[in-house]
Each structure stands twice: as structure tokens, then as C-alpha cells.
Amino acid sequence: MARFDGKTVIVTGAGSGMGAAAARRFSAEGANVVLVDIEKDGLDRGAKDLPGERTLIKQTDTGKRQQAEEAVQAAVDRFGGVDVLINNAGTLAQGDVTETAEEDWQRVLDVNVTGYFHMAKAAMPHLKQAKGSIVMTSSVSGLGGDWGMVAYNASKGAVSNMVRAMALDHGRDGVRVNAVCPTFTDTGMTQDMKTDETIAAFLQRIPMQRIGQPEDIAAVMAFLASDDAGFVTGVNLPVDGGLSASNGQPAQ
Template sequence: MMDRFEGKVVIVTGAGTGIGAGTARRFLQEGAVVVLNGRREAKLRETIAGFDAAKSLVHPGDVSDETYVKRLVEDTVTKFGRLDVLVNNAGFATFGPFAQITTQDWRKMMATDLDGVYFGAREALPQLLKTKGSIVNLSSASGLGGDWGMSAYNAAKGAVTNFTRALALEYGSRGVRINAVAPSITSTEATVDFEKSEAVIAAFRDRLPIGRSAKPEEVAGVIAFLASEDARFINGVILPVDGGLHASNGQPNFLSLLGQA
């Protein structure tokens, strides 16, 4: 493993499970000091098990709380002296018909998936301007197009997509790059119920040319690339990590339908 982040300090939100946990580990493997945010302290400690404790800080809290996010960044800089990368990963999805979404459901989704990204960027950017660092936001395939039954999530992730682009315009010339990844289905705690259904997995396989869900570490590798000097001329990109999902124009697989696949 390369040491692209030796001497760098990284905050990863939602680092207790899934893509966030995979991302925190990837940065640790590449030499970074990592500050791990999440709501469940025990899960954050599982993420860093086996790594040098001196090179990490477990910082439990809720990114929908702007006072907490301010403290997260302040504590990072106080302890480690700098901030080089922010990964705004914390988020969740709900599924169901639009008519069943309550105001409470909507506000909760926006508070974590969108407000948390805004608070993180707002508090981190003054520090990132000093280090010429970068932000990687977690959008989604659902932030690039609509889904049946995920209207609130589509709205939040669509906002993250364009927020990323707007910030990249403002801060690119000032030395801070801001990009996002847009994963499709990734095998995490959040997808366990989906992946128990053979019909759901078969439908995803039909749409994903690679033929399977992503693994968290596969998305983490792309996040680390975007945050690294290897991507120093990449700014304002929403990079699909989707197994080829967006290679399709949406029409069905004619070869399969005609028995020629």
C-alpha cells in the first residue's frame, strides 16, 4: 500500500460501517491520521481495530448538529495541528412511496444527508484553505437520476451533487479541490435486507454490467484517489462508482431478451 497521506490529517464522517469504515481504513493504510465520526462509538472502535491508536481519534456525534460539527473540526485541529481532507460520508436512505413520507421523515433525511455535508464543508474550508486540501462528498447514483420509492433520498443526494459542483467553482482557484463519488448499490449494513431478496439482486445484476454490488473498499479506493495528489487536476467531478450502470441509456438488454447474450 502506498503512503500518499503520510503527515496528512483526514476526517471521515459516518466511519462506523460500510463505505465510511472502508474509507477510514484506507486512509490509515496509506499513512494518514484519521478522525472518525459516527453515532456509535463501539462501531468506530471496530473500524480502527488493529491500527496504531496514536494515528486516529474516535469522535462520536451527529453531523446534523452544527454545534457538534464545529467541535469536530476544532478538536481535530487542536489535537493534530491541521486538516487536509474531509470526507462527508454520513448519510442514510429511506424507501417507500412519496405519499407516505412525513415531514419528520423529510427533515431527518435532509438533516443528515444534506445539512451534515453543508456543516462539514463550512467548518472545514477555513482549515483546508491553509493546507490546500480537499473535500470528497458522498453523492450516489441516486443523486444523478431518480429512483422509484426514494424521492427524499434523490432530493438530498441531488443537492449534494450540485453543491459539490458549486463549491468546486468557488474554491478550485484557491487551492482546495472538491469532488464527489456516486456509488450504486454497495454491500453494507444498509443493504442487508435488499440483498436477501433474490429478485432485487437479479434486477440489479441485470442493470450492472459488472454483475454485482460494490464492496465498501472499492468505493474507498476511489475516494482516496480523489483526495490524493494523483488527482490534483480533478475538481468538481461527480465520479460514478457504479459498475457501469451509467453506461446504459436505460433501454433493456436486447441481447438477453433475444436469447443472444
């Protein structure tokens, strides 16, 4: 497919995992891709196999407003505009409210919420001009709670409702705003959690009997960003192998 020929896509968190997979997917479909991440080494790895004439890397801490604005401006300067923003940068902290340090709470909110706000605010004038779209990475943890993940759940709940609010505000501008909501996905962020016991517990709940891969999520991001989803906005779409189809009761 070549759904993004001539279009420019910014991907945050593009140095690894779902962001790197998204950069590859959009590039394969013809897009100019701007890879944004706080880690330069990850950006270099993510960009090395992409066509140089359609690829730009920008080391950025999206939690800082000026850096987010500079990343968007770099995309405009290089490629002439912005058609799609993939707000994907993410981090997590484990622990309940008594165990979570204030600095961990703030770090999770800065990356997962404030960074998304900064990027969307900076990109919106260009997205209005292009009649473009935003796809954010929320989570099944933004649709329901987990044990021992209060900071992450708070951040992803905020993302899910930011998507709804922005879809209402900017639908009249021709800008669509949606989110993917993955379950446990095989990325660098989840490696410390990827034990045999954890995977077995997830497989008890996932009807498709496997955990997610970054490419699974990237494919749905591309759908939501494309004209194929031209009448879809304000949606938090589970990409979870059927996990959320359950009402929570155990298998019989």
C-alpha cells in the same frame, strides 16, 4: 502507497460500511484519521485495528452545527490541521412523496445534506490553509431518479450540486471538491434491501455483474483526495460497475 503520510483525514459515517473502509484505506496510506459517527460502538469497532497514534474517534451528530465544529476542532487540536474531509455519513427512507413522513424527510436531509454543509463549513478554513480537498458520498441516485426514494433522491441530488457549487467557489483557494456516486453497495444501510430478487435485478443492469463493496468506494475516495487527482474538481464520479453507461434501454 503512502500518498497521505503526514496528512489528516476526517471521515464521517466512519463507524460502518463505506466510511469504515475509507478510514482503513486512508490509514493504510499513512494518514492521521479522525473517525466521526453518531454511533459510539461503530467508532470503537472501526478504530480498534488502526494505529492508535494516528487515530482519533469523535462521536458526533453532524446534523448539529456545534457538534460538527467540535469534531473539526478535535482534529486540529490532535493533529494540527485538516487536509481531507470525507463527507460520507448517510441514511435513507423509502417511499414516494405521499408515503414519506415529514420526520423521515427531515432526518434524511439533516444527515445527507445539512451534516455535509456543517462539516464543510467548519473544515474549510483549515482546508484552504492545507490546499486540501473534500470528497462527498453522493450516489447514482444523485444523478438520476429512483422509484419510491423521493427523500433520498432529493438529498443526493443536493449533494451532487453542492459539489459543483463548492468546486467553483473554492478552486481559487486551492481546495478541490468531488464526489463518489456508488450504485447498490454491500453495507449495513442496504441490508434490508439485499434480497435475491433485488440483487438479480441490479445484476441485469450492472455490466460487471456484481454489486459494489465498501472497499471499491474507498479506493476511489482515496484517488480523488490524493495529488493523483490534483487537476480534478467538481466531479460526480460514478462508481457503479458500468451501470450508468447504459442509456436505459433493455439488453437485446
